[in-house]
Amino acid sequence: MLDKNFSPRDIEGRIYAQWEDSGAFRAGSRPGAEPYCIMIPPPNVTGRLHIGHALNNTLQDILARFERMRGKDVLWQPGTDHAGISTQLVVERSLAERQQSRVGLGRELFLREVWKWKEESGGAIVQQQRRLGASCDWSRERFTLDEGLSRAVAKVFVQLYREGLIYKDKRLVNWDPRLETAVSDLEVENIEVKGHLWYIRYPIEGEAGRFITIATTRPETMLGDVAVAVHPDDDRYRNLVGKYALLPLSNRRIPIIADAYSDPEKGTGAVKITPAHDFNDFEVGRRHDLPLINILQRDGRLNDAVPAAYQGLDRFAARKAVIADLEALGLLERIQPIAHSVPHDEKTKTVVLEPYLTEQWYLDVRPLAERALAAVEAGRTQFVPTQWANVYFNWLRNIQPWCISRQLWWGHQIPVWYDADGNVFVAETEADALAEARGKPGHDPVLARDPDVLDTWFSSALWPFSTLGWPEATRELARYYPTDVLVTSFDIIFFWVARMMMMGLHFMKDVPFHTVFIHTRVLDEKGQKMSKTKGNVVDPLVLIDEFGADALRFTLALAAGQGRDMRIGPARVEANRNFSTKLWNAVRFCEMNRCQTVPGFDPARVELIVNKWIIAETAAAGRDITRALEELRFNEAASAAYQFVWSRFCDWYLELIKPVLGGGDETHAAETRATTAWARDQILKLLHPFMPFITEELWAQTAERDALLIISEWPKIAPPAEQEARAEIDWLIALVSGVRSVRNEMNVPAAARIELVLTGTDATARDRLERNRTSTTTLARLSSISFADSVPRGSAQFVVGDIVAALPLGDVIDLAKERARLEKELGHAQAEIAKIDAKLGNADFMARAPEDVVDEQKERRGEAEALARRLHEAVSRLA
C-alpha cells in the first residue's frame, strides 16, 4: 500500500541510481534507432547549480526523456567548462586566504593548485545536475581542458593560423588592469556611473593668453595626448588648424588638426586626441599619422612616459593629481557633473577597463560569420522563438576581429613557440614545433612557448564536435553531428551560439544544430535579477530539498514561456509539489480499488461511456502534449498534462467511477478497473519527462513491470468514439455543476434530503440521465431524480424537505452563471447608456430600458455568430 504522501527525499537518490545502473542514459544502445542529440551548455567546472541551470537542464531533460520514450537513440552530452577567468579568480581568492599568491607560486605550481581545486570541487555541479534528474550520458562526460578537447583546440588554432585567419596584431584592446589581461569586446560591461566632464585649457603656442579648451572625462590621459582635433567646418576653430597647442603638465607641443571625427555639438567642439588610450582616437591618429604615447603599465599605474611627478601613480590617483595641478595653473575652466557609461569587467563589475595598446592574437571572423549568417538565413538552423535570429544577425553583420589571447594561466596555452631569434612556430605540439625549428639550419632549437592562453569561448565554440571525438573520425561524430536542439539563454547568443555556428560550419562543413531554443531568464519573485550581492538568489537545491526535484522541474517547465522573464519562488514550487501529491494519491486510489494493469487491454473495446470518455480525454491529452513538445512549447505541454490529470482524471473520472466500482455490476466494475489502470499508466508516461522521479516510483509500485518507465514507449492513442463520449460526459458534468451551484445558492444543508425534478427535458437528455443516474445522484448529492412534464419547460424543481423551489435550470442547467452573466450585461449596458448620455445628452437613448439594450446586443451577437458559423462551415468545406 502506498503511503498517504509522497516523500521525494526517500526515493530520488535510489531512482536515479537505478536509471544510471540500467544504462538508460547511455547513447548508442539502440543501433537501429534514429539518433537524437543535445549538447549541454557546459557549466563552469567550479560552479554551483543555480536556478538558471536548473531551468536550462530541465528543458533539455524533458526533450531527452521524451525522445528516448519515442524510441530514439538519445545522446545528451554532458560536461564542464574550465572557465578561464572565473576559475582563476576563485583559486586566486582562496590562495589569498592562505597568504599566497598566483605570482608567488609561479605558473606551474599555480596550475597544479587549480587542477587540485578542480578535482576537489569540480564534481559538485554534475552531482547537482543528477539531483535535478538530468539523464545525461555521464559515461561521455567531457571537460574543456581534457586531453582530447585540448587537441581539438590546438588543431583548430593551427589550421586557422595557416589559413591566415589567426594573426598577431598590436592595437588597442580592452584591458583589465587587475587581472592584467586583455578581454574581448563582449566581455566589457558598460555601466552608467556619475562622473565629471573637465574643461581644460590648452595654451596656443606663440600666442600668449590664447587657449583652446577641450573637455574630457579622463583627464589623466592628457599625458598621452598627441593632438587636438576640431571639425573642418567649425568656424570657431578654423584659424587654429595648423597651429600648435602646448600640452599642459607635459609641455609638449601638439598639432591642432581638422578631422570630421570631432563633433562641434559635443563638449567644446575641440577634442583631445590620445591614440594609445581611446579607440576613436586610435583611428584619428592612424589617419593623421600621429605617434602613439602609451602612459600606462599593465597594472594601470602610470609609466615613465609621463612627467616624473605622476610616474607610478595609479590611474585614479593620477587623475586627482592632474586636476589639482591644472587648477593650480589656472587651466581648469570648469567641471561639469555628468552621468556616463564606463567600461567595467564583466565578472566582478568593479574594475574599470582601459583601452590599452598591446600585441594580441586575433581571429578574423568575418569569413566565418558570413557562412554562419547564411546558414540561419537559409533556415538550416532555426531560432525558437524566431525573433532571436535578428539579434544573431545584427551581431554577425557588424562583427569585429575576435581577440582570442588572454594573459591568464588557466586555459589552453596558445600553441605557438618562439626561438631565440624571434622565429615563430605554430604547431599542434611542442614536438612538432621543435621538429620544424630544427628544420631551419643554424637555428637554436631552444623554444619558448607563448605564455598566453586562449579565450575560454574558443574551446566552447568547438564543443558540438570536439566532445564527439573530433578530430578523430569517430562513430559518434558521424552519428550525432549535426545535433538536434541547442537549449540556451539569450545572453550567450554571441559568446557561444554564434561562435559554435562559425566553427561548426568551418570545420565540420555543417551547422552544429538544427534548432536553437532560447529560453527566458529566471528572476526572483519580485522580478529582480538574482545576484549574490542582493541576496535574493533562489537556490534550486534548497527547493529540491523542500519540495522535490519533480515539483521544481514542473514549475520551471510551466513557467517556460517565450516572451518574458520568469519569476520563480517557493510559492510556485509548492503549488506543483501539491500536484505531485495529487498524482500520488490518484494512483493510491487506483491501488485501493484494485485497478491493475491488464495485459493486452484494448482501449477501443470498452463499453461504458465514462470509460470511453477518459480514453478519449487521455488520447487528446497525449496528442496535445506531444505536439507541444515537438514545437518546444514546454509551458503548454506541462499545462495540458496538469489540467488533464487534475481536472479531468482526478476531479471527474475518479469521482464518476466510484459508484461503478462499488456497484453491483461486476462486468462494468472490471472494465472500469482495467480502464483506470490503463489511464494511470498513460498518465505516468505522459508526465515522466516532466516529473521523472515520482512517475518512475509509481510505475514500479503499481505493477510487475518488464522495464523501467524511462525506457517505456511514449503513448500514441487512437481515440475511440471521441466526440460521442465527450458530448455525453460534458453534458453530465454540466448537469452536476449546475445542481451544485443551485444547492449552494439555496444553502441546502449537506445532510438534507433533496430531490430534483427535471422538466421538459428532451428524450436524449432523459436517456443520458438514466444511464448516469447513479453517478449523478452521488456527485450532485441528490436523494432522487425524477421527471415531470407538468412544470414549464426548461425548469427544475428542487424539493428540500418541505421546501419546493422551482428554478429556471434550463435544458442544460447552468443557472447561476447565466444569471450572473445577464446581470453583468445589464450593468454594462447601464454604464454604457450613462456614458453615451453624458457624452451626447441623448434623451431618446436614456428613455430606453436596459433590458431592451441587452436584447439588442444579444440579437446582434446572434447574427454575428450565425455568420461566423456559416463562415466556418464554408472554410471547412473548402478544406
Next chain:
RNA sequence: GGGCGGUUAGCUCAGCUGGAAGAGCACUUCGUUUACACCGAAGGGGUCGGCGGUUCGAACCCGUCACCGCCCACCA
C-alpha cells in the same frame, strides 16, 4: 542613437489560426461523502496600459502615445 520584449484578476502568469476573458496562489462561504486538508464544492474579483482604425465581431490585426525591462552602439 538603433533594436527587441513587456503592460490581461490583489500577486505570478497562460491565452497557438480574431468568435461570449483563463490557471495557480491569495480571498469569501460551505464541507472530515471509501485517494488526497499538500483536499473537495460553490463563489467574489478584469474598460485585457491609453487613444484611434480595420471587422458583423478585437486581449489578439494596423496606427499612435505612455510607462517598465533588456540588448547593441556611442559617451568630449
